[in-house]
Amino acid sequence: MPLTFASWNINSIRVRAHLVKDWLDRHQDCQLLGVQEIKCEAAQFPKLFEEEGLHTAVVGQKSYNGVAFISRSPLTITTDHLPGFDDPAARYIECELNGVVIGNLYLPNGNSGGDAGFQTKLAFFDALYKRAQSLRAAGKPFALMGDYNLCPTDQDFAPGALSPNDALVRPESRAAFRRLLWSGLTDAVKIDHPTTHPYTFWDYQAGAFQRNAGLRIDHALLSPALADRFLKSTIDRDERGRERPSDHVPLMVTMRDS
Template sequence: MNVATWNVNSIRTRLDHLVRWLENNRLENNPVDVLCLQETKVTDAEFPRAAIEALGYQVYISGQKSYNGVALLSRAPVETVTAGFAPLLGDTVADLDEQKRVISGVVSGVYILNLYVPNGSEIGSDKYQYKLRWLATLRDYLKNLLPQQPHILVCGDFNIAPEDRDIHDPTGRETRVMASDAERLALQHAIFDLGFVDAFRQFSQASEFTWWDYRAAAFRRNMGWRIDHHYLSPQLSPKAKRCTIDKAPRGWEKPSDHVPVIVELEV
């Protein structure tokens, strides 16, 4: 089963890219079974589901106007679809589900949790504190989920580069959002301390990136960050066969600033 994550930075703007990419993979006999989208930026009613359903995918969405938004596209039916943290954690999530950043479901026995982690804006800001609180809630969510669902895949735009090698130039990263010590520690508590494995690092130790700023010819100069991830639970990681980053769509006309990351699972 091939599972991909992709921050499309507006599903309506990037619909042609999405269709092209899914068709290319199908023609290469390597179809994407589940595609997890972030930053769809559209309400559920306006999501362009017909074009995607025409490719043979079922569509599950949690969106909002102009901001955020997540979706699951799957060739097989998705079981037990939920949105937000509240279905598992209840009222303890407070305001954290107001922004549409979480959707999950079970495909072929794998619990897929698709996330759009807050950016944080700048260190010390209210949005930065919100991000840290959000990540602490993610830890609570996964800690409660693991006894129920041993095979968990957590993926999405994490807006965090876990290590210095995940940034083209880590100089001064301590003062930069997406690489500060507090963010990395929050990721450590939420993901790695619970035994989850970075699927990309399971197969590669190279410095490769998934996001490039639109400014300063960053993509052409490969001035990127690796902030889009697949994390596998301890019982699922042995079933991973490979994890790859597809940079091709970043070179298309009017691209998303992120590219797809694909993990292949033997399930």
């Protein structure tokens, strides 16, 4: 059967657990959801998912960051951190499901903390590149999905939504993302949308969603073996119109069975 997985920066899982559960109820084909910016420690992660028979794996942090998986099947966690990234922030978790390794990441924004903060962003990109190389060398089909805090091109954000010096569009950030692509990874959304740039994030301020002043910063990058199995990608824009939504929406990817 096809394998469907999804990524969603939920911007506080305790505030929006009901939205996640409702989304999963309506998307029974999604076997695995990776959420980012859960903003809680593992012990505070809502129990309602396991009460519904789902499986969870959490790398949490008090009030900030945090990533987790919610799965319909038992999970095999391959790592609870990004190898080579020397930072205590909870930003990466990785699992294996049906023979596919899936990394769930929350990449540093890079706009806070001055030059050191931006260098942390680049350090994460570097470690992610090395992780991709390691997985390729091991012969594993894999996907690296999540909130990259990166607009790959000027078409990936609404005019005027970002300044030229924003870390989401700085040349160094984009070069780090291109390095991943040039290593053989495929941007899943661009398979379906080669000339259009659907957004995945709209700020809460100034009616950004109503004006469609958005950004495309959530991505799923596929290894060559997985890209060959690609069927479709879906950005669930309607979720941004819900009551008290996250500022991001789910990105879903479906692959054919191997």
